[in-house]
Amino acid sequence: MQPVILGDIMSSNRTNLIRLFVAAPLEADVPIDLPSEQAHYLANVMRKKAGDEALAFNGEDGEWLIRLDEIGKKRAQATPVERTRKQTTGPDLHLLFAPLKRARIDYLAQKATEMGAALLQPVVTRRTQAERVKTSRLLANAVEAAEQCNLLFVPTVEEPAKLETVLTRWSRERQILFCDEALPGADVPAPADFLRNLPDGVKQAPWAILIGPEGGFDPAERKMLEAMPNAHPVALGPRIMRADTAVVAAMALWQSVLGDWR
Amino acid sequence: MQPVILGDIMSSNRTNLIRLFVAAPLEADVPIDLPSEQAHYLANVMRKKAGDEALAFNGEDGEWLIRLDEIGKKRAQATPVERTRKQTTGPDLHLLFAPLKRARIDYLAQKATEMGAALLQPVVTRRTQAERVKTSRLLANAVEAAEQCNLLFVPTVEEPAKLETVLTRWSRERQILFCDEALPGADVPAPADFLRNLPDGVKQAPWAILIGPEGGFDPAERKMLEAMPNAHPVALGPRIMRADTAVVAAMALWQSVLGDWR
Incomplete structure (x- = not known):
């Protein structure tokens, strides 16, 4: 059993990062498009700006630190910077x-x-x-x-x-x-x-x-x-x-x- | 383990009876007073009338079939008729x-x-x-x-x-x-x-x-x-x-x- 350690997450700088579930593959330096709901959430709800960081996961490529490149009303773009956690799955x-x-x-x-x-x-x-x-x-x-x-x-x-x-x-x-x-x-x-x-x-x-x-x-x-x-x-x-x-x-x-x- | 059997409850005539948690002791033929919220619930929400039946439990005396004697705006009175289940408790x-x-x-x-x-x-x-x-x-x-x-x-x-x-x-x-x-x-x-x-x-x-x-x-x-x-x-x-x-x-x-x- 390998519990995710809440203490570690809490004490890291990444505690307050927004986590996004995305459809796109996550790979270093390959930009991804975020759909309009996420763009709206980032821009209007969370007041994020280009240059801010977030975390992203897609169920396949682990969790990535992403940099928000562009946040518009209809869409946003981000670039995966570094993988923060390896992919794990639950039981079937x-x-x-x-x-x-x-x-x-x-x-x-x-x-x-x-x-x-x-x-x-x-x-x-x-x-x-x-x-x-x-x-x-x-x-x-x-x-x-x-x-x-x-x-x-x-x-x-x-x-x-x-x-x-x-x-x-x-x-x-x-x-x-x-x-x-x-x-x-x-x-x-x-x-x-x-x-x-x-x-x-x-x-x-x-x-x-x-x-x-x-x-x-x-x-x-x-x-x-x-x-x-x-x-x-x-x-x-x-x-x-x-x-x-x-x-x-x-x-x-x-x-x-x-x-x-x- | 003695599961309560939902099937039995569903097939009995008591399925649709209202169940009330009461503060009073439950004993055959000893009338109990119900507080104003229960009177309101019985009269105005559930449209119950004197003579209707319900179930009552108090955490000590098991579950009883009760007969509603009187339903007013501020209070109601009921009489325990018959014990329907023995008291059980959970673990400590x-x-x-x-x-x-x-x-x-x-x-x-x-x-x-x-x-x-x-x-x-x-x-x-x-x-x-x-x-x-x-x-x-x-x-x-x-x-x-x-x-x-x-x-x-x-x-x-x-x-x-x-x-x-x-x-x-x-x-x-x-x-x-x-x-x-x-x-x-x-x-x-x-x-x-x-x-x-x-x-x-x-x-x-x-x-x-x-x-x-x-x-x-x-x-x-x-x-x-x-x-x-x-x-x-x-x-x-x-x-x-x-x-x-x-x-x-x-x-x-x-x-x-x-x-x-x-």
Whole structure:
């Protein structure tokens, strides 16, 4: 485990630098264009000028110190000066979740990013109170969390799909941690022990966490999951949690037993 | 582990009953008074009338089906009819956290309640961006979470105090899970293994989780914690999390290794 050391960041001169997630490749002395929203943010919100510095990351080339060359209303240009951190990635963990109302889904996207999700897949279940999901908004929240929390990657955000469609297409290899609030109490193993006692091949496979809607899973959905040999139902303790709480809790459980908190 | 079974609740007739946290003792046929906010909520928001039913809990006497006898503008009266669930409590886990801005501290109080905290203690650290903490608001958020998530108890909410004062008065017995973002990476054990390998006496003691402010702990605070034999520093993985995310993540870790998720 190699924690990013907040103390070091705090005590360096780079504490106060703005961090930007960019689409362009980052390479020394090869200028990059920044889109209008970032130009606006730099110029009007943060009052930055040509010659000021910032940090940039794109999920592939590590983090770079960049020099702002030009800041206009519609666009800005910057030049990568020096790589400040090597690229790292998180574990291969996907998150499947039923859409929630606005503030909660924003929060969910931020928190799942901080917890190291590689991919966010909204799944429409039978009991989902179907609101439309704006994936652009999910992505914006994920980007904001990555920029603020000093992360080096942003999860991929998929378009919403029906849970049944997603499961029908599911690869044999990827395991599913199926967080089921309706599991009968008596014969349920503790979730951390359950994960620890899985065969090595299963533990080392790519994984996904599935968190249901606030109304729970439909019997047909549960049946479909039970029939999948790579879906592992667990109960997250004796209390009911809201779905956005369960996302963070399940990810912490997974990261501490199978992920990069080990 | 005895999970509350959401499926059973969903399929019973009691799904749609309002749940109220009350101050009064709950005993069959002994009427209780409800305060004006609950009277207002029942009458004006939920359009309830005398004769309607609800559920009530007080953290001591389990959950009761109550019959609303009288609903006025200023007060309401109800009579406990039948106990629907026995009282349960969570583990003896306190949460110490630095105050956060409004939406995040609301969220923190809700989430900590869902995760089973017995007590919430706001601690003012040297780097806390000291906003005033409204404990009444923290409690209101905790009550709302308990009412909505079918919980049977609400954490005690303490008045804010300086971290140093809290630590000076600390009992020898209660262990502290000190979630320190500035821990050096190389020689830090994985947090779940660390907790699992503690001596039994330590594992079974009462515990508290300490989550610092977004700016991290001050060196003097860290020194004070390091000098306490019952404070156990751990790093929550390689990524930086916001403080409200870290609260849920640390509680999930603790619950799954030492608490009631086992």
